[in-house]
Amino acid sequence: MPHTASHGLQAFCNKLELNAALAPADREAVLALPYRIKKLRRHEFIVREGDIARECCVLKSGFAIRHKVAGNGLRQIFSVHMRGDAVDLHNSLLGKADHNIEMLSIGEAAFIPADAIRELTYGYPNVGQAMWRDTLVDSAIFREWTLNIGRRDARSRMSHMLCEFALRLQVAGLGNHHDYELPMTQEELGDALALTPIHVSRTLKTLEGDGLVHRTNRAVVIRDWDGLAKLGDFDPGYLHLTGPG
């Protein structure tokens, strides 16, 4: 799998190839998509709920989150995205955005006109399939988060999420099972897990006390993968990392 990130869409193309076999012509067509690169600040919104999304954004570096704010002011983060993720295929194909996408860190992204994506799927159905499948994997992750929030207690919830990030970051070439950067504050962790930041702090403390993980600055060190996966009830099947079939 090529890892050269010189081209703005290379990481995206790599990710699509995990989803479906692409012919050389398919790959060229993806890399030939028109796009512009934009630098993004921390906390900058890429899409806001209610926007008509005319562009689709692929992350080149940095981290972003999907989220929505309920009427009572509480925020729920739905997913965390990293290099190579097409961060708003959802919003751009649905028309009107139903949630926000916000940068978690500084970064760079490629913006592709939504029409160009649509046309690409007409001419290159393999690529269309791969992108469709990519959004289906996102769906599977949403479901697992629902299960996580609805049916697991704070310690399990946290463990599960840390395991998921470990695997996804490894696949994206940004770390390994045991050690990765994660630029999230405890408040942001809380909004992802539906916990208060205070309880996030206490929960992490007990996980560290049990020798499962260690967290410094904005990094995570997993000390006992098996223990963490067991506590987190973590089965990576829902990430569909092995491709179709």
Next chain:
Amino acid sequence: MPHTASHGLQAFCNKLELNAALAPADREAVLALPYRIKKLRRHEFIVREGDIARECCVLKSGFAIRHKVAGNGLRQIFSVHMRGDAVDLHNSLLGKADHNIEMLSIGEAAFIPADAIRELTYGYPNVGQAMWRDTLVDSAIFREWTLNIGRRDARSRMSHMLCEFALRLQVAGLGNHHDYELPMTQEELGDALALTPIHVSRTLKTLEGDGLVHRTNRAVVIRDWDGLAKLGDFDPGYLHLTGPG
């Protein structure tokens, strides 16, 4: 919009037309898909987690749920499906199912080979777009449920779900804003809302006491739509009922 349900895939076709403009040839191609009709019993599983899904199932009548059971034995329902819903485009295109689909009531469904779906999208990209969009709307509903479970209290959660069902059933031609059948037990409502059945009972009681809804047997009567929608923090935007753009 035609409502004749004589053909097994008519309701599905109607639903796709909400998502994208279909040419007559597109419509014919959908209705020409090979399928077999099967009667389904209450609690019958259509797909089980871990299955390799080779068929895609479209509901002709009855209700079905998506769900998954956590390691601690607690079940989370992700969505409820009704006539015309392609209930496992997700699983069948991802390959290995990562969740269960189970009938909530008796019903009938059309089973279409997954390969036929895939080929259809190659020959009829408009149909492919419409199906992709359909799964994206499912995604949006998953996200809203995550928000609902993570960030709203029991009364709001219940109100929100009852509002969602009212609108979706109306679009499917199965009721109206104020009055619809919903064959779910309180235990099933609890598994959808991440509440215990006991608390579901108490919550419904207080909503009835406030004159918002009335529930009998397996039906729902909404007495005060505005009040229920306000309490449930319900904004139907995420259902994307107005089509693309």
Next chain:
DNA sequence: CGGGCCGTTGAGCGGGCTCAAGACATGTGG
């Protein structure tokens, strides 16, 4: 050196859970 931002710690509260019992429908077979 001051002011955000972030993380920690403590004390008390409360929404939803647990456990338990009972009410009320169904259906089923005798």
Next chain:
DNA sequence: CCACATGTCTTGAGCCCGCTCAACGGCCCG
């Protein structure tokens, strides 16, 4: 027709996980 089992809903009492409110400490960066 009743006896009984099963599934569903209700009600009560007590408890606990995670929340709220509040204060403090560390850190970075101007």
